[in-house]
Amino acid sequence: MTSRTPRADSLANRAGILDAARHALATDPHASVDTIARSAGLSRRTLYGHFDDRDALIRELIVTGAQRFNGIAASVTDADPRLALARLATRLWHEAAHVQVAAAIALDEAHVTQTAEALAPLRRAVAQLVQRGQDAGSFRTDIAAPTLARLIEEVARTVVARVDASSPSAADLAVRTLLSIAGLSWREADDLLRTHPDVLESVE
Template identity: 80%
Template sequence: MTSRPARSDARANRAGILDAARSTLASDPYASVDVIARSAGLSRRTLYGHFDDRDALIRELIVTGAQRFNAIAESISDADSRIALARLAARLWQEAAHVQFAAALALDEAHVEHTADALAPLRRAVARLVQRGQQDSSFRTDIPAPTLARLIEEVARTVVARTDASSSGAADIAVRTVLSIAGLSWREADDLLTAHPDITEPTR
């Protein structure tokens, strides 16, 4: 009977550490374990009881964030490949912009391999979408589907890491950039987004 509160406290402490890490790293991406622990109202020793080191904590943040990105990919159901890609790009951007510091940290070279593993479901979804888009002639076919999917990933990575999430029209730029890589002209992208303004509307 006494073990249940202990487990409950442990879960609460772990959740508190992750929340503190998100907010602390948003202000200072290089914040130390000591700073994160103080922000969580816990001792350094308690933090190390949950995470072996700072990298382990960051990896946990990446995993929990990746789960949200993977869920977004699963939620896209548009039959039109162009709309599906645009909507996926917009929703992923909105999520990344909400926690841009974490997204940029996850995409840093030091963590990119771990991030790739955590985002495997999303990457598979993009690959399937690109293949479908090529098959129905929505996307360019001069580049093999796996290569095109990788190009889209790399462009999205750069956009997330380099674009100011608070800037006006940032989501629109992100979507147009991805559509351009997929082979749509700027006029085709403009027509698509004009016809479907809900794509870039904030979901929060």
């Protein structure tokens, strides 16, 4: 027996629930199912027709968000690993800044395992980028590549959770912080970003 294709209104409701959840969580990280359903203009019963519970809804947000992050990782093609890391950090920051609270929830301890699985392509891209940077002599080599990649991930996680996304200098700070962890001095990072000002431009 073949499964039926979801009806257009069902797909629209599901998309509306996810969008409402992102906005509700941005206002209140503990927003209830009732609050999210009202924000979506739907009944609680309709929401439960799409998601078994609040955790299931959060998990779906993580998966859909991860797909966007993974796509961003695939879009960075700079040959210079320093430039590639800076551009990747910028694009990921601008994406995360739009949904900073939801991103922080995805990265908290309760969801970190699932988030890591969903972001596997991004993590592989970072690991490969770090190895490439070390091989080229652009990144620090006093720390093994897998460990350095993990440190970059952890620092990025902290920046997303702690830095005020509304600050005009937030993206610049995020990029410089990750370049520093990779081994660039503040002067080297400054020179890189001054030479390539397009790196810090927002990507829609």
